[in-house]
Amino acid sequence: GENVEQHPSTLSVQEGDSAVIKCTYSDSASNYFPWYKQELGKRPQLIIDIRSNVGEKKDQRIAVTLNKTAKHFSLHITETQPEDSAVYFCAASTLRVRGNQFYFGTGTSLTVIP
């Protein structure tokens, strides 16, 4: 089955700096890579995703890059703000008509220092 590794497990940045979180996956059949943000005590929320036919996707201060050859993908947050502080999870999935399975990384706890 798929194995997703995520680094670092904790990350502290100064407000306004950039944050980068990296994930690797093992199954070359994986073709969908979402990122989730989870604030303390709340559910994970989808913040951005990328499919394997795209190398990069951007949404305001958040971007995700994908290297299919190396089997790794990364989340980039620019101009970080205190409200970006949360746990971030990457995931890999193989989109099917039925029965998609999602494999999650172990999470990165991001702290943005004001």
Place this chain on the structure above:
Amino acid sequence: SQTIHQWPATLVQPVGSPLSLECTVEGTSNPNLYWYRQAAGRGLQLLFYSVGIGQISSEVPQNLSASRPQDRQFILSSKKLLLSDSGFYLCALAGARGELFFGEGSRLTVL
């Protein structure tokens, strides 16, 4: 739009007691549904997923079970809770584009 309802939101149960967590979804038909567990400060562990009524796949052996009696209802159960069952239980559904959306979760403490 799709919505996911979970209840109860929180519960405290003694070891050995039964458990029933319910998840219902709206705004979609024949969804893929999932149960995840998150231990305190940990990642997301897939417990069960279902592609349709009565169809349950289990990812890990445990004393939990799942059922899908209706298209938009997914239930997580246990006959006898263990201390290790404590955690944050999340129901999720796969959207039309394949995205995974989570319900608000049920926080279980087993004492």
